[in-house]
Amino acid sequence: MRVIFMGTPDFSVPTLTEIVAAGHEVVAVYTRAPKPAGRGQAERKSPIHLAAENFGIPIYTPKSLKGAGEQAEFAAHDADVAIVVAYGLLLPKQVLNAPAHGCLNLHGSLLPRWRGAAPIQRAIMAGDARTGVMVMQMDEGLDTGAIGLADEMAIGPDMTAGELHDIMMRTGADLMGRALAALERGSLEFTPQPETGALYAKKIEKAEARIDWSRPAHDVHNHIRGLSPFPGAWFEIELASKHVRVKALRSTLANGNGAPGTVLHGELTIACGSGAVRLMQVQREGKSAMDAATFLRGTGQLPVAVN
Template identity: 75%
Template sequence: MRVVFMGTPDFAVPTLTEIVMRGHEVVACYTRAPKPAGRGQSERKSPVHLAAEEFGIPVFTPKNFRDPADVATFAALGAEVAVVVAYGLLLPPAVLEAPEKGCLNLHGSLLPRWRGAAPIQRAIMAGDQRTAVSVMKMEEGLDTGPVSLLDFISIGPDMTAGELHDEMMRTGADLMGRALAALDRDALEFTAQPDDGVTYAKKIEKAETRIDFSRPAIEVHNHVRGLSPFPGAWFEIEIGGKPVRVKALRSTLAAGQGDPGTVIAGLTIACGEDAVRFKQVQREGKGAMDAEAFLRGAGDLTGRRVG
């Protein structure tokens, strides 16, 4: 099939690779424009941009599709289908309708639960035990299109957003490959999403990354793993007479009682109900380390309150 691929982060690269390896003709890749990064602020191309160049696929980086010329360029590619994976730009009706067989989107949730920008993080933060990666046909609404295929994924009690991201990345690539194979045979069927059970996964805001130890331990634990490794849930504690920001990367539920935010022992901290034990943390300006290594540098914190 003639395919246009639209994606930006590393999450999308395995799907692009799968499509190429299955022998489809990827006539173009659309991705977000390079952004300044690093100390020198040199422009850095997206992971999809770099992968497309390795495959010899032409790359387009429009800022949006408000310019009729960008829409005309897209339509002139004559694609049978567009595949969209974490692209990051809204597609107007003229783009959605240009490919003969429409636009397929790979979405990381069990739709209609967690439509929107951060489905992986929100599912874990809410304590969901199961999610899915879904292929749907795009329409104007936010992740409202009918679903064709999905694969269920279990969320373990200590699974982080990073681990779920990687599993979805692998599973989703194969799922989209199967969807295109069925579409090529005109055998891909779609089912409308139900009206019940709709939730929205809003973008993670900086203000919500700080840990609130007044909440029950299970909610604190889900908050930590839902934001690990990025952007990271954090707390402040005094070390050497100075407040130090500590990013929590791995936690587990622990026994213990005390005033919320008080260190009980080691890196076990009391919550509104029960306690959490931090297994891996990252001190500001340093790399990730296990709790034992952190405490060797910080000393005994028992009885200290987090800020």
């Protein structure tokens, strides 16, 4: 099939690789334009940009697809279908309707639950036990299109968003490969999403990353693992009369009670509003990630409390 691929981050790369390996003709790759990054502010290409270069596929980086010129250029590819995986730009109706079979999106939740920008993080932060990836026929709504294929998976009690991201990335690539094969055979059928159960997974804001130890331990634990590794839930301790920010990257539920934020014993177990969490991996500001024991040795003391 003639395919347009639209994606930007590393989450998208396995799906593009799967499509190329299956022998489809990827006639164009659309991705976000390179952005200044790092100390030197040199322009950095997206992971999909680099992958497309490696495959020798023509690359397009429009700032918007709302203009008539961009839409005409998109339609001129004469594609059978467009595959969209974490692209990052709004697709107008003219773009959605340009390929013969429209646009298929790979989404990381069990729709209609967790429509929107951060479904992986929000599912973990809410304490969901199961999630999935879905191939959806895109329409003009926000993740409201009919579902073609789905794969469910469990969310482990200590699983982080980063771990779930990597599982979904591989599972989603296989799922999209199967969807394209079914589309080519004419056997891909779509089912409208249920009318009930819709939740919106809003973008993660930096302001919500600070840990509130007054919440119940299971909420704090879900908050930590849902924001790991990025942007990272954080707290502050006082060292040498200075407030030092620490990211909590991995945690587990623990026994213990005390005033919220109190460090309960020799390992890094911290009391919450009810119950406690034990921090397994942390990262001091300006330092590399480390296990709790290494962190405590480095501080030279056991913090009395955190905030």
